[in-house]
Amino acid sequence: MPVPGHPAGGLKLPVSPPSRLRPPAVDALSIPPRLSIIIPCLNESVRLPRLLNDLAALRKRGHEIIVVDGGSGDGTLEQAAQGADRTLNSPAGRARQMNAGAAAARGDAFWFLHADTRVPRSVPAGVLACLRAGRPWGRCRVRLSGDTLVLRAIAALMNLRSCLTGIATGDQGIFVTRSAFDGVGGFPEIALMEDVAISRALKSGVGRPACIRPCLVTSSRRWEQRGVWRTVLLMWRLRLAYWLGADPAELARRYR
Incomplete structure (x- = not known):
């Protein structure tokens, strides 16, 4: 005989579903390590604000x-x-400027960016994730700001060259832990x-650099000019x- 207040036979009382608590959102940009982003400049008052x-x-x-x-004279500072x-x-010179920035930095890792670079939102999270995974240094893929087919091809070749050689260039946004940077003595001041x-x-x-797949956008003005x-x-x-051993000072003269 059914007991008052109890379900009879196979009758099932509705059961409230367990409460589903959403885990707090994780802000990937706020998790250590702390970056010191170092930007060497010379007369970049037009482009620098975009990067900042x-x-x-x-x-x-x-x-x-x-x-x-x-030593800018155009209001860059x-x-x-x-x-x-x-x-x-x-003193002017990219290596000197970047070493000066690293000497003053307080972060756990350094990220060196050219003043005419643009940084899409997905790139910093990739850099930080790479450092958290224990990679001591790396670089980003790049695309050029110009939209012609030949500039896209040049960017693709730049990325391929870096993958094959394990050599990164400044416009690829080199990032490195403080200990690895100090271990090689910083940038040679050439x-x-x-x-x-x-x-x-x-x-x-x-070891070889890590590669961040989201692309930095580097200025194509050098090629266009x-x-x-x-x-x-x-x-x-x-x-x-x-x-082949040429003097970097002579190479700089030829570059300019």
């Missing part, structure tokens, strides 16, 4: 932006003060090819000469 705007979300989450000026944590003066030189040292010391094929051939000749 791209990096504003990182800055809000505790990462550090350092702009190192090499005034522009930098509006979007950077620190602005420094340094007039040109400092990015190739530190890549060779890091590759020998800690000097001529696409002329610039490609010039860079090939300069790199070959460097590998």
